[in-house]
Amino acid sequence: GSAGCLLMTMTDNGGGGQPVSLKNLKLLADRAHAQRKLVWIDGCRVYENACFLKALDPDYSDMSLNEIVKEIVDIGDVFTVSFKKMYSHSGGGIFINRKINSASRILTQRQIDSMDFTIMSITTADYGNGFMSYSGLTGDGIVEIMSGMALCLNEAVVARRILEVCYVGSMLHHRFNFPIISGGHALYIAADRILPCIETAHCPAEYLNAIMMKALRIRGCGLGNLVYGGRHVSGLGEVAYSKQLPMDSLRLAVPREVYEQEYLLQALSTLGEAYQKGLFEHLSGGLTPLDYVDNGFYHFGAKYHLNEEDEFNDVVSRMRGLSETVTETQICSIM
Secondary structure, three states: OOOOEEEEEOOEHHHOOEOOOHHHHHHHHHHHHHOOOEEEEEOOOHHHHHHHHHHHOHHHOOOOHHHHHHHHHHHOOEEEEEHHHOOOOOOOEEEEEOOOOOOOOOOOHHHHHHHHHHHHHHOOOEOOOOOEOOOOOOHHHHHHHHHHHHHHOOHHHHHHHHHHHHHHHHHHHHHHOOOEEEOOOEEEEEHHHHOOOOOHHHOHHHHHHHHHHHHHOOOOEEOOHHHHOOEEEOOOOOEEEOOOOOOOEEEEEOOOOOOOHHHHHHHHHHHHHHHHOOOOOOOOOOEEEEOOOOOOOHHHOOEEEEOOHHHHHHHHHHHHHHHOOOOHHHHHHHO
16 A cells, blocks of 8 residues: 555554554554565553553463563564653653564665664754754663653553543543543543534634643643544635544543642542533634644644634633632542
8 A cells, every 4th residue: 555654553542542452463563564564663652551451461461561562562663652651751762673684674774874864863952963962861861761661660550550540531421421531541531522512623622622721720632633634724714624533532641650649530520510510511612723734743833713712711710710619528529
């Protein structure tokens, strides 16, 4: 086919943080290699994926997380990890390339050298070494990465994260009938169901995110139609989606070892109360993206026009009022 490579994200960030089966991954990798296609594993949440495999797949129940991760890495030709999504480090990442014999290798040495040059030339800042580069990690940064790796391979730490996310998601669903999916590292809200009167063109996920940021100081990330839906705007200003998704997803990631379960319950109970009381039911303003480019990365630096400022300010004010009524006693009754 026309695909340049097979890219597999573990866990599946675009699909609600769900785990990837290694049987499926191996099948797809074999087919990709048969067509001389590169297999790229994005392992930002690979440790959660390994923990799911250990818990759910009998073939991996007696293996350590380290052993499972090694098997996952062995399937790919290249493997990437973002360290800011680990358990201690706040930034950076790693790119790993497999060294395989020249008869079967997918990447040529020239392609590998080109990747190396590109990575060096487009990173952070010019410190006079000829490249836009951070010029090496500090000792503190290396220690943070090492501690993060140790935590990632600690089954108790990883399992606690998964259970924490699952517990909060289950509470929201069962107590408030809140439309949500619990993933290994994040909660995924069906924003189009929370805001039924907001047209897809006016970005329900991003609008709900803006409301939460202003009212509750919680920042999520829209991973729905704006990112994956193939948004197109005609010369007449009409918006269409070539790959419209069944759910306009707002992701709430739970980063590193930052939030206690009680805090998550208190903050998100306000969101559940607002939904149950119908605060979002008739909202119709939404957002209009400015200078939109359908490249999969627009949401990182996106700018929007707020379509109904009075509506936005009103719902923010009402949510702030609700947050004051979600008391510690109520949280204890949930737990």
